Amino acid sequence: MAISNSNNRFSSKLTSQCQNCSLSALCLPIALADEDVNRLDQIIERKRPLKKGELLFHQGEEFDSVFAVRTGTLKTFNITNSGEEQITGFYCPSELVGLSGIDENHYPVSAKALETTTVCEIPFSHLEQLSSQIPSLKHQLFRLMSRKICDDQQMMVLLGKKNADEKVASFLLNLSHRFKKRGYSATAFRLSMSRGEIGNYLGLAVETVSRVMTRFQKNGLIDVDGKEISIIDMAEMEKLVGASSECANIEHV
Amino acid sequence: MAISNSNNRFSSKLTSQCQNCSLSALCLPIALADEDVNRLDQIIERKRPLKKGELLFHQGEEFDSVFAVRTGTLKTFNITNSGEEQITGFYCPSELVGLSGIDENHYPVSAKALETTTVCEIPFSHLEQLSSQIPSLKHQLFRLMSRKICDDQQMMVLLGKKNADEKVASFLLNLSHRFKKRGYSATAFRLSMSRGEIGNYLGLAVETVSRVMTRFQKNGLIDVDGKEISIIDMAEMEKLVGASSECANIEHV
DNA sequence: CTCAACAATTGATCTATATCAGCAAGCTAA
């Protein structure tokens, strides 16, 4: 089954899609020579879009690929023994999902589309092989995984030490940075996740998320209109986040 | 100073220390052919022991090596803007510290010895080079980083969703597993960190850690004598941890 | 051995956030 399916792996032979992709400066191809981008391009499968709510992979499934988000958003989550969902991350365009599956050869989480979402599937065994031949690709992979470790540790600090205000502010600014990096507005954007999902991710009750956002709006920090967010007072928001966004800070040095 | 000191980089030429190391089955050399272990061995520096409280590297310092703990224990931590310490991890023998520095080429955390500790320094540029020549070493590195991502995400679940009892139980069982893996008792061990450090790590006040442990003891779950811990009722402890230790579970499949 | 500094425990409050409950506004399907 995987065999017949994998024919479209070669559909990219005609032209390098990676080179035309607006995300290539952020995704894996960063700092690759043209010919290397082509080689990477050859191993990538473009999948049909996922509709909102569809799973990209599910917890326990055998690992064989990592995925780069092209459009849309994904969330990854665990189902705990008690049956509740615990969201471990949101993934925006240019970001890589599935790296946590390498170790045990099974995905330890599920990945679900929050809206219509397209991804590039990158079979990991091919990627690993190719990375032997292209040192800068290998380095890029190490860097991406290292950044993920760094980011997750910042998230641990957030969950362990921050109060509700700081959590919500951190979350919004984090999204803001990610939009900015892709060339979108850092101050006005649309949340693709529900309040419930934000709360779940931040370790807060839905009601708390709602209350904090309302208060932020009252105090002129942000403007909220359903899923549309505008950051009005960026300086004050940054002050709220304040402590310990080390990974981000170092980037600015 | 670092120069004169680094002469001992070559002390390993005489014989492969990795091959004699009791941790080689857990550390990087896992699944390497003998000749490859020797090549790895050549790039490793054995450093003088760190005394309790000494820093291995500090937040912001330029990244050039990862470190494998040989004996003792390390903690990694951030200093937040408000000046408080936030512990992001504890490292036991055979575990690798410093991977989070790859991305930005600076360590985003500090690493401090909790007791007298010896480490193997592995210059990352050498390791990366070597990994090009030894595919299984490269794979091992990917796996280690993937596992770290997986572990950190479990920690996020712990911090976001668990109550004090579950946090402390998870922490103790996690240590138990790590001791067991190295061939030590899974039920009786010594904590190398203070109650304050445990609380800091788990997002709890010292007092709460103390109270939970006392209650666990009263209820016959564990036996506490200062830093010495015995797990009496492993089944009940595991029930407490219960939900969502996915990475660990998959390992048992 | 002794004193000082620090680490751990225990008890008494306080508080941030969860939980419970009710309501309003959209959205979907018939």
Add this chain to the structure above:
DNA sequence: TTAGCTTGCTGATATAGATCAATTGTTGAG
């Protein structure tokens, strides 16, 4: 259109765990 869901907001109350404070135990320097 209306009934039935879902999502978000807000108020009232409950509670887990923080904070404050006092006591005891431990460690290590001289």
